[in-house]
Amino acid sequence: MNEIILATVAIIGTFFIYQLAVRIHHTWNYPLTAPVLIATTIIIIILAMFHIPYETYMIGGKWINELLGPAVVALAYPLYQHRETLKKVTIPILVGTLFGAILGISTGVLLAKWAGFESSIIYSLTPKSVTTPVAMAVTDTLGGVMSLSAVFVMIAGIGGVLMHTFVLRLFRLDHYLGRGVGMGSASHAIGTATSMEKSQLEGAISTIAMVVSAVVVSIITPGLVHLML
Amino acid sequence: MKKLGKMILHICLLYIIFLFGNWIQNTLHLFIPGSVIGMLILFLLLITNVFRISWVDEGANYIINNLAFFFIPVTVGVINYFHLFSGKGFFLIIIVLISTIFVMGGSGVVSQWLIRRKECQHE
Missing domain, CATH: 1.20.5 (Single alpha-helices involved in coiled-coils or other helix-helix interfaces)
Structure with missing residues (x-):
């Protein structure tokens, strides 16, 4: 009985805090006000203030987790919506994201290995460029820590958006396709939101790149990681 | 109310596809996550017109627009x-x-x- 009440409070609480975070993000639209960052911070503060262990919160939280799988399946929907655009530029997007994925995984693994981090941390860091639910699934397959991978994904997303003006100029990315693929492959949904603000087309490309890169990364990561560790 | 029912139905369908993807992963011993396999299956079913987009759109749209909500509990785990x-x-x-x-x-x-x-x- 107690557990049911706890679970309900955790689920409803998370939902309202998320709604609040979305509203804050609408009022102050910056990369650092990403709803996931604000909501996570608020919940962590509440748990710390009342000395609630994470495990207690997860009695309810695990039910929200259940929907992560269908959330990944749902990514087929935006891909389907942009199928005409995808058809026109399949090769550039596919080759570009594949190249980006190989670069991202290998630089991540090699730098972390060189800095002397243990393998469970390296496994959590490797899929940082893809959307959180997919990154968590990949980390889980590899044997990493899902919560850590979620944080690395957040850093890649927010960091990517904060650095994008500099990076796009550095690599002379002036075509909407190059910019969209770069943003979507490196900074997933947070990058895509920024691309959407530039133009609908760049946003569409970024959305496609985000989903394609999630597929590519989940296919090549296990092999590539074992090759390098 | 009707919209809510439709949304829940759509999410159930997405969940079934996810379970099917998991089943494929386990049966064939693949290292690709079952959810990603499910996504590819749904995409194929949609472009081959086996599935109508109206069977999943409301649910998919809701999940995609609120994607962050679903991974907040795991992210809090950084604590x-x-x-x-x-x-x-x-x-x-x-x-x-x-x-x-x-x-x-x-x-x-x-x-x-x-x-x-x-x-x-x-x-």
Whole structure:
């Protein structure tokens, strides 16, 4: 009985805090006000203030987790919506994201290995460029820590958006396709939101790149990681 | 109310596809996550018109628009790993940022080069 009440409070609480975070993000639209960052911070503060262990919160939280799988399946929907655009530029997007994925995984693994981090941390860091639910699934397959991978994904997303003006100029990315693929492959949904603000087309490309890169990364990561560790 | 029912039905369908993807992963011993397999299956079913988009659109749209909500509980789990980011762990943030620059630049440069080449051929 107690557990049911706890679970309900955790689920409803998370939902309202998320709604609040979305509203804050609408009022102050910056990369650092990403709803996931604000909501996570608020919940962590509440748990710390009342000395609630994470495990207690997860009695309810695990039910929200259940929907992560269908959330990944749902990514087929935006891909389907942009199928005409995808058809026109399949090769550039596919080759570009594949190249980006190989670069991202290998630089991540090699730098972390060189800095002397243990393998469970390296496994959590490797899929940082893809959307959180997919990154968590990949980390889980590899044997990493899902919560850590979620944080690395957040850093890649927010960091990517904060650095994008500099990076796009550095690599002379002036075509909407190059910019969209770069943003979507490196900074997933947070990058895509920024691309959407530039133009609908760049946003569409970024959305496609985000989903394609999630597929590519989940296919090549296990092999590539074992090759390098 | 009708809209809510439709949405729940759609999410149930997405969940069934996810379970099917998991089943494929386990049966064939694949290392690709079952959810990603499910996504590819749904995409194939949609472009081959086996599935109508109206069977999943409301649910898919709701999930995609509120994607962050579903991974908040896992993200909160970082509370157990705060010690990792003090001291040497700070390097992890730098590593992620450097690697992100490579991904953004690398993927962008390659795709931009390919599209420019394609555009030149058309002219």
